[in-house]
Amino acid sequence: MGRVLMKGTEAIAEAAIQAGCKYFFGYPITPQNEIPEYMSAHLPEVGGVYVQAESEVASINMVLGGGATGYRVMTSSSSPGISLMSEGISYIAGCEIPAVIVNVMRAGPGLGGILPGQADYLQATKGGGNGDYNLIVLAPSTLQECVDLTQLAFDLAQKYRNPVMVAADGFMGQMMEAVEIKPSPTKDQPADASWALGFMEERGGKRSHLHSLFLAPEPLEEHNRKLQKKFSAMKAAEQRCECYCMEDAELLIAAYGTTARISRSAVNNLRAEGLKVGMIRPVTLWPYPYETFKTIPSTVKNILVAEMNAGQMVDDVKVATGCRYPVSFYGRTGGFAPSVKEIEDECRRILAL
Structure with missing residues (x-):
């Protein structure tokens, strides 16, 4: 086929x-x-x-x-x-x-x-x-x-x-x-x-x-x-993960599924503005890709978790990073997905802190 x-x-x-x-x-x-x-x-x-x-x-x-x-x-x-x-x-x-x-x-x-x-x-x-x-x-x-x-x-x-x-x-x-x-x-x-x-x-x-x-x-x-x-x-x-624009990122978005697709567009737009944003996308939610999280570069200062829920992956990200970074969350519930603009705005807010 x-x-x-x-x-x-x-x-x-x-x-x-x-x-x-x-x-x-x-x-x-x-x-x-x-x-x-x-x-x-x-x-x-x-x-x-x-x-x-x-x-x-x-x-x-x-x-x-x-x-x-x-x-x-x-x-x-x-x-x-x-x-x-x-x-x-x-x-x-x-x-x-x-x-x-x-x-x-x-x-x-x-x-x-x-x-x-x-x-x-x-x-x-x-x-x-x-x-x-x-x-x-x-x-x-x-x-x-x-x-x-x-x-x-x-x-x-x-x-x-x-x-x-x-x-x-x-x-x-x-x-x-x-x-x-x-x-x-x-x-x-x-x-x-x-x-x-x-x-x-x-x-x-x-x-x-x-x-x-x-x-x-x-x-x-x-x-x-x-x-x-x-x-x-x-x-x-069996750990599987994708890294996108992570090499020099100062802010890293952690997302999976459709939210990762939306986050990828946000990363591209923010990169076009000169903002160093990347994405880490777990493909296996279990086993969680702890080994890939260990490779996060020293340039990263913050991690933003984006999901269509109230923040269920946040704890796994904190454990995977040994709580070495501030971890924030942006999500939508009820059947909504975070929009590209919403994620962009949240990234700009974090980078401006």
């Missing part, structure tokens, strides 16, 4: 199919409805199965069952729907089952509205469900990244036997851009018979037992130690 003009949600769905996803379980909620709609039309064309569950709770538990076979499975939802899935996501992490979850974020809290938001940051990065577990969380800022990171998500889920989330705000889901979607090299990767259900013959008749329930404390603690060792490996290997 060459470059084609696609809506973000449909690009994500086609990218998943080209990554080898054959099984999708979901439930409709705005603004991600085009993903299940697209899957229902196109999965059968590649021998796949689409199931619309009766609820988000049902769909995430279907993902658990489907992923236990070792094959590539996926669900998608939007903010309140992800909240309903949180228990099942914790089960999936506890059972060490690969799965991809797409959250096209909308404004909250509660039902909120159907307009875009980024207020699910803490839910995604700090664990929305119970227990000690982590998701790899990928945050695209262009539709091509929506495609590439969706395909990467399937590989990472299989590699670590862990759920991976693609956190795309509502703008990403509904905008249209030209994208190129290629079949993933790992598209036809077979199930790993060493752990997955349904491969008793390959294991010499040995059953596979996947569970997250340990009634005695000793085996549960040992299981947690195993999981934490895996999460540490993720932290070491």
